[in-house]
Amino acid sequence: MKIKQIFQWLFGSNNQKSSSSQNRMQVGNSARMQKMMAMLSNTQDVELTCDEVFAVLDQFAELAAQGEDVSELMPLVQRHLDMCEDCREEYKVLEKIILSTA
Ligand SMILES: [Zn+2]
Structure with a gap:
C-alpha cells in the first residue's frame, strides 16, 4: 500500500x-x-516500485561493492532485486562499472 x-x-x-x-x-x-x-x-x-529502486540503485551497488551488508541496510531494495529481473540486470551493470573503476 x-x-x-x-x-x-x-x-x-x-x-x-x-x-x-x-x-x-x-x-x-x-x-x-x-x-x-x-x-x-x-x-x-511495503514494496518498492522499479522507479524507486532505480533511484537508489547506484548507492545500493556501491555499498555492496564496499562489502556492506546491503540486505540489512536496504532490505526493501534487496527484496525487489530478488523478485524483479529488470532491476537485477540494471544492478549487475552498475556493479560491473563500480568494480571496474575501483
Ligand atoms: Zn524492478
Whole structure:
C-alpha cells in the first residue's frame, strides 16, 4: 500500500461527516492511526516500485561493492532485486562499472 493511499484512507472522507458524529469519528481515527503505524513499521508489507529502486540503485551497488551488508541496510531494495529481473540486470551493470573503476 502506498503512503498516499493510507492518508486518503485516513483523512479522505472526513470532510463530509456531520459534526454530531465527531466524537465517534475521533475514536475511529485513533484506532486507524494505530493500525497505520503498525503497517508502516512492518516493512515486510511495503514494496518498492522499479522507479524507486532505480533511484537508489547506484548507492545500493556501491555499498555492496564496499562489502556492506546491503540486505540489512536496504532490505526493501534487496527484496525487489530478488523478485524483479529488470532491476537485477540494471544492478549487475552498475556493479560491473563500480568494480571496474575501483
Ligand atoms: Zn524492478
